[in-house]
Amino acid sequence: MRLSELALALALGAAPLAAQELTVVSWGGAYEAAQRRAVIAPFAEETGHDVTVARYDGTWSALDARGAAEGWDVIDMLADQARVACDKGLLLRLRPREMFSRDALADFTPRRPDRCAVPQNAYARVMAYDDRAFPGIKPTRIEDFFDTERFPGPRAVQRSPDGILEWALLAEGVPPEQVYGLLSTDRGLRLAFRRLDAIRDDILWWSDPSEPARMLAEERAVMAAGFNGRFFDEAQSGTPLDIVWDGRIIGTEVWAIAATTDTPAAARAFVAHAARPAAMARLAERIPYGPTRASAFARIGLNPDTGIPMRAHLPNAPQHGGRALIRDDAWYANTEALRARRFEAWLARGD
Amino acid sequence: MPTHTRDETDPPAPSPQLRMLVLIGVALVVGGAASLAAIALVDLVALLNDLLLVAPKARVQWESLPRLVAAATLLVPTLGGLLVGLAHRHLSPAGRPLGPPDVIQAVQFHRPLPDLRSGLVSTATAALSLGAGASVGQYGPMVYLGALFGGVAHRLRLGIPGLASIAVSCGVAAAISTAFNAPIAGVLFAHEVVLRHYATRAFAPVTVASVTGYVIANVVFERPALFRIDFPGVAHGYEFALVALLGVLVAGAAVGFMRLLLALGPRLARMIAVPALRPALAGLAVGLTALVLPDVLGIGTATLRFATIDGAFGLSELVVLIGAKVALTALCIAAGFSGGAFSPSLLIGSLVGVLFWTLLSGALGVPSSGAAIYAIAGMMGFASAVIGAPLTCILIVFELTRNYDVTIAAMVAVVFSNLVSHRVFGRSLFDEQLARRGIDFSQGRDHPHMAALRIVEHLTPETVTARAGEAPAEVDRRLAAQGWREAFVLDADDRLLGVYTPDPAAGAATVAERAQPVGLVFADSTDLAEAMARLRGFVGDAVPVVAQDGTYLGAVSEADVVAAWLDESARLREEENASV
Numbered sequence: 064m065r066l067s068e069l070a071l072a073l074a075l076g077a078a079p080l081a082a083q084e085l086t087v088v089s090w091g092g093a094y095e096a097a098q099r100r101a102v103i104a105p106f107a108e109e110t111g112h113d114v115t116v117a118r119y120d121g122t123w124s125a126l127d128a129r130g131a132a133e134g135w136d137v138i139d140m141l142a143d144q145a146r147v148a149c150d151k152g153l154l155l156r157l158r159p160r161e162m163f164s165r166d167a168l169a170d171f172t173p174r175r176p177d178r179c180a181v182p183q184n185a186y187a188r189v190m191a192y193d194d195r196a197f198p199g200i201k202p203t204r205i206e207d208f209f210d211t212e213r214f215p216g217p218r219a220v221q222r223s224p225d226g227i228l229e230w231a232l233l234a235e236g237v238p239p240e241q242v243y244g245l246l247s248t249d250r251g252l253r254l255a256f257r258r259l260d261a262i263r264d265d266i267l268w269w270s271d272p273s274e275p276a277r278m279l280a281e282e283r284a285v286m287a288a289g290f291n292g293r294f295f296d297e298a299q300s301g302t303p304l305d306i307v308w309d310g311r312i313i314g315t316e317v318w319a320i321a322a323t324t325d326t327p328a329a330a331r332a333f334v335a336h337a338a339r340p341a342a343m344a345r346l347a348e349r350i351p352y353g354p355t356r357a358s359a360f361a362r363i364g365l366n367p368d369t370g371i372p373m374r375a376h377l378p379n380a381p382q383h384g385g386r387a388l389i390r391d392d393a394w395y396a397n398t399e400a401l402r403a404r405r406f407e408a409w410l411a412r413g414d
Numbered sequence: 415m416p417t418h419t420r421d422e423t424d425p426p427a428p429s430p431q432l433r434m435l436v437l438i439g440v441a442l443v444v445g446g447a448a449s450l451a452a453i454a455l456v457d458l459v460a461l462l463n464d465l466l467l468v469a470p471k472a473r474v475q476w477e478s479l480p481r482l483v484a485a486a487t488l489l490v491p492t493l494g495g496l497l498v499g500l501a502h503r504h505l506s507p508a509g510r511p512l513g514p515p516d517v518i519q520a521v522q523f524h525r526p527l528p529d530l531r532s533g534l535v536s537t538a539t540a541a542l543s544l545g546a547g548a549s550v551g552q553y554g555p556m557v558y559l560g561a562l563f564g565g566v567a568h569r570l571r572l573g574i575p576g577l578a579s580i581a582v583s584c585g586v587a588a589a590i591s592t593a594f595n596a597p598i599a600g601v602l603f604a605h606e607v608v609l610r611h612y613a614t615r616a617f618a619p620v621t622v623a624s625v626t627g628y629v630i631a632n633v634v635f636e637r638p639a640l641f642r643i644d645f646p647g648v649a650h651g652y653e654f655a656l657v658a659l660l661g662v663l664v665a666g667a668a669v670g671f672m673r674l675l676l677a678l679g680p681r682l683a684r685m686i687a688v689p690a691l692r693p694a695l696a697g698l699a700v701g702l703t704a705l706v707l708p709d710v711l712g713i714g715t716a717t718l719r720f721a722t723i724d725g726a727f728g729l730s731e732l733v734v735l736i737g738a739k740v741a742l743t744a745l746c747i748a749a750g751f752s753g754g755a756f757s758p759s760l761l762i763g764s765l766v767g768v769l770f771w772t773l774l775s776g777a778l779g780v781p782s783s784g785a786a787i788y789a790i791a792g793m794m795g796f797a798s799a800v801i802g803a804p805l806t807c808i809l810i811v812f813e814l815t816r817n818y819d820v821t822i823a824a825m826v827a828v829v830f831s832n833l834v835s836h837r838v839f840g841r842s843l844f845d846e847q848l849a850r851r852g853i854d855f856s857q858g859r860d861h862p863h864m865a866a867l868r869i870v871e872h873l874t875p876e877t878v879t880a881r882a883g884e885a886p887a888e889v890d891r892r893l894a895a896q897g898w899r900e901a902f903v904l905d906a907d908d909r910l911l912g913v914y915t916p917d918p919a920a921g922a923a924t925v926a927e928r929a930q931p932v933g934l935v936f937a938d939s940t941d942l943a944e945a946m947a948r949l950r951g952f953v954g955d956a957v958p959v960v961a962q963d964g965t966y967l968g969a970v971s972e973a974d975v976v977a978a979w980l981d982e983s984a985r986l987r988e989e990e991n992a993s994v
Contacts, residue, residue, distance in 0.1 A: 241719050
């Protein structure tokens, strides 16, 4: 640890605070389990705070509805949801310059901490397939997700416009850097939904992120859109599934603090602790979500349980090749209502 | 001797090695600066597009407030146009946007570019025009901006003939190379459009500048290519014939577009007396159209992409969009928005290509390799007819797609388009704009150079004149002393009355009585090219030159005219074949 970070950690964490109750809110499943071991337990041990973990569905509206009543302090959020929540005044202003040294701020990649959120890991929305379903030629490109002639069978898709619209345009040959620009136009949305029409009858909807991997395992679906960590976890338990990295949509997960927190000092200490390179590397060793600080990459080694080298399974690992799209959080935050409206209209058209 | 002045006076010539170093040094500096400036211009335009709700990504975030978006759509191009008009009127000595024709003119005649202040105002108004969503292109302003950096070399006195022209071409090449990530196309554009010759002395530094631009754009800033496309290849052989047909069709569209553009300028000037209001009204027209057809706003990067997606546009939608884009681009440029015609040409051409493909595969059911190839072939066919740079356009496709099949298809479209447009219209929009300023490149670069030299600068001092009332014997004596056979007879106000030839057999009191009408007279505006043409069949000592009011200015001998012609030809040949 750098000296400056040590000083900050001391100032924030080892302040003369009595042990406090801290509620950290996360998503459950393999992800939460990894977080507990990599971040939450070491923090509790170091500071003596009593940390409880709550679960939610990841939306800012859940924070609005439950945050104050249930005493939420620190929340694990998607970057775009944090942006919306920040604009709605649901999050505490963090003043990153007081929390991190100049060097530490420069270490964050691809995004730096902003006024409400500190990036903690990079995940990817990827496509995975059941190897048993395709004994011959396997899917290799995002176009294959929409090709029910060469790759017939049900596809597991989240019941939301997230991710699938981007894939629809990538499958039309739109280069990643133009995807969000085109999706901002009426014509772009129409084309994306036209592409989606082609697989409408083969879609199996999911809403819980753990479902797509299970659908593949239970052979209910032959292909699935989901998060790379979940698929990795399922593959570890023996399911013959493989991830197609082409068209991966890399998103950022952040830590934020509820505006209604009653222990802001302890909450800040937690966020600062979780944003250390060592904590990020520990998390990436347990679940393949990449660190958001450049210096953390060098620390990532083997999974402590299975002995698998984890760096190759991170969404931002360089050897994946293919197309990668960086999720545009600002665009997501700005277009939430529009996307939801168009998606519902599209769903209704099919019924 | 040719007496026309060149701005580049020639100090003692440095050694070839030193000249090479200077040329390469100038190329590196100008290329680097032009490339950085081009990147800055693109970024500034993107920023303005975001702030002014022109970019789709900016518009969509206010999607819940449709009135705000509509108000911005109407007001931004209108007020932008007003500001552009006011800036040209009050800040720019040239009073108009500057572009590639000004660069061509400066380079060809070794003159300085229009003043720096006009150039900077023109660049600023280009950023504003593009930022506010006017239907104009960014490459014209980029080329001019690149040329501005090269133009600084005009002040250097390094003893290299034509250095300023080469430096300006370096700036142009670097700008194109940066804009398209296409260094080979940058080199070709500078030669094909600006220099119009391929001397090593120019080719080497222009290439260095172009590569410098490419390195800065790609290696230092890692800018994405302007237009990326995955193209599987041409599936059927007969599609090359279809692409040739498409070339002919887009040529027709391009000629229509250019004629409309050139015709609108004078018409607008008559209709709207206040110059600053013209771009404002053109902006309003853009805004009104964009309310129902947002694709017409700005450079149209998103629309260009849609054109490569099968079935992104319906047939009627395409026809309306092509018509609207042609009309609005012609209107915007003619009204005085600052910007080029190249990027709108790319868009219009690709839409025409898609229309062609839609009719072909949709209505006629001809199997084809998809919309993309027709979009690209149409795009380049149209654009090459407008800028008169077939090789550049072919190379741009090659460097952007790195795909051999699509390049060959585009090449076929480009040559057929140029074949038609050159015959029907002229080599390019630039050349037509220059022709309207009296600089005609249609017969190659010799003619305008000859036409730029005034015959009045080659007057022979020894000619003999006579007053109307003089006695023939006196004039005969002067003629014999000078060795001439003719004297020009002038009245008291120095007006030319006729020509007097001595004839001992005839008797007369004054030369005026014996003066014959003059067969061939040059005006003070007669240029070398015209003089040379009219000298055909001339017999005599010299041709008198008179001012508009008939005043005799002097005379030029046939030998002097021929010598001036040979000198200028030699200078041009030397420039075109210079090594270092």
